[in-house]
Amino acid sequence: xxxxxxxxxxxxxxxxxxxxxxxxxxxxxxxxxxxxxxxxxxxxxxxxxxxxxxxxxxxxxxxxxxxxxxxxxxxxxxxxxxxxxxxxxxxxxxxxxxxxxxxxxxxxxxxxxxxxxxxxxxxxxxxxxxxxxxxxxxxxxxxxxxxxxxxxxxxxxxxxxxxxxxxxxxxxxxxxxxxxxxxxxxxxxxxxxxxxxxxxxxxxxxxxxxxxxxxxxxxxxxxxxxxxxxxxxxxxxxxxxxxxxxxxxxxxxxxxxxxxxxxxxxxxxxxxxxxxxxxxxxxxxxxxxxxxxxxxxxxxxxxxxxxxxxxxxxxxxxxxxxxxxxxxxxxxxxxxxxxxxxxxxxxxxxxxxxxxxxxxxxxxxxxxxxxxxxxxxxxxxxx
Ligand code: LRH
Ligand code: MN
Ligand code: MN
Numbered sequence: 001x002x003x004x005x006x007x008x009x010x011x012x013x014x015x016x017x018x019x020x021x022x023x024x025x026x027x028x029x030x031x032x033x034x035x036x037x038x039x040x041x042x043x044x045x046x047x048x049x050x051x052x053x054x055x056x057x058x059x060x061x062x063x064x065x066x067x068x069x070x071x072x073x074x075x076x077x078x079x080x081x082x083x084x085x086x087x088x089x090x091x092x093x094x095x096x097x098x099x100x101x102x103x104x105x106x107x108x109x110x111x112x113x114x115x116x117x118x119x120x121x122x123x124x125x126x127x128x129x130x131x132x133x134x135x136x137x138x139x140x141x142x143x144x145x146x147x148x149x150x151x152x153x154x155x156x157x158x159x160x161x162x163x164x165x166x167x168x169x170x171x172x173x174x175x176x177x178x179x180x181x182x183x184x185x186x187x188x189x190x191x192x193x194x195x196x197x198x199x200x201x202x203x204x205x206x207x208x209x210x211x212x213x214x215x216x217x218x219x220x221x222x223x224x225x226x227x228x229x230x231x232x233x234x235x236x237x238x239x240x241x242x243x244x245x246x247x248x249x250x251x252x253x254x255x256x257x258x259x260x261x262x263x264x265x266x267x268x269x270x271x272x273x274x275x276x277x278x279x280x281x282x283x284x285x286x287x288x289x290x291x292x293x294x295x296x297x298x299x300x301x302x303x304x305x306x307x308x309x310x311x312x313x314x315x316x317x318x319x320x321x322x323x324x325x326x327x328x329x330x331x332x333x334x335x336x337x338x339x340x341x342x343x344x345x346x347x348x349x350x351x352x353x354x355x356x357x358x359x360x361x362x363x364x365x366x367x368x369x370x371x372x373x374x375x376x377x378x379x380x381x382x383x
Pocket of ligand 2: 174
């Protein structure tokens with residue numbers, strides 16, 4: 001396939017990547033971090049300005065609550081970006097100790113559904129088309145609640161949210177195998193997410209967060225299977241060694257990212273028409289945030305470029321003749337190609353800097369915001 005497909009490829013960046021973040025042990029602060037959602041968008045726009053790859057920013061509600069979302073969307077447009085997925089945040093409210101959409105009490109479930117309805121209004125005000133639900137629901141002890149009743153309650157709550165959505169909006173359902181609960185999660189895996197999506201309807205699709213699997217999971221298999229069912233709605237890209245580490249995508253295992261992109265390219269799902277939203281879900285605890293995001297979108301682009309270089313015809317021929325090593329070599333040839341200079345040339349040809357990280361450093365933006373912004377906020381995550 002041709003590298004020209006890279007021109008239309010985009011990666012969505014998360015607003016929360018630009019705030020201070022950390023672990024439960026320590027949040028290190030960075031001078032000049034955003035004080036409000038407008039400043040998060042201004043920072044995100046820097047990533048797009050220097051890479052041409054990141055024209056949308058995901059919001060998290062209520063982390064990104066503002067009085068006037070129309071104004072936020074207009075501001076984003078002025079900055080050269082748009083609003084992407086709206087994430088419904090259900091994990092920082094005392095009422096949700098026993099869950100949200102699957103909570104045993106109808107009153108709490110109602111409150112969680114209402115929150116989604118408010119998020120749908122944010123989507124209408126900002127032009128966002130994706131409502132992303134990650135459910136922080138589960139149990140900590142065997143017997144704490146009925147696993148089955150929780151699924152039934154969840155299905156009913158999701159149905160209420162789905163019914164309230166407009167015809168051109170999608171519900172993106174994310175799964176995670178553990179945390180914040182440690183015995184059971186109500187959407188622990190892609191199968192559970194897919195079953196709920198199938199029950200809801202065509203506009204419900206699965207989100208695959210690369211950090212949300214047990215060690216050793218073959219993620220590219222899941223990608224392939226969801227694509228086969230036309231239910232891969234989006235990625236939350238990040239990198240993990242141990243658990244949900246949320247580090248820079250493609251840093252720990254660039255080969256895994258390539259293998260994922262190879263499944264994507266095999267069916268043309270990298271093209272915008274496929275509807276797969278390639279998002280980042282990351283935090284930058286010790287490194288600078290804007291360069292961290294620039295590096296991340298470049299890593300995704302690089303993995304896609306290598307996947308586009310796979311000689312599909314040679315691969316098919318080797319596979320059908322049972323040439324095990326030959327088929328493997330076709331993939332490895334693509335993966336081992338150094339595409340950095342080619343991608344820099346392509347950027348230059350589009351009027352973008354050859355080296356986006358160097359261009360950002362030279363722009364003076366970081367120093368300017370460090371002196372103009374005092375008292376930046378926390379991302380709200382990992383504190
Ligand atoms: C949960 C998660 C989910 C949240 C985000 C902040 O671990 O991946 O996508 O919205 O982190
Ligand atoms: Mn996620
Ligand atoms: Mn996560």
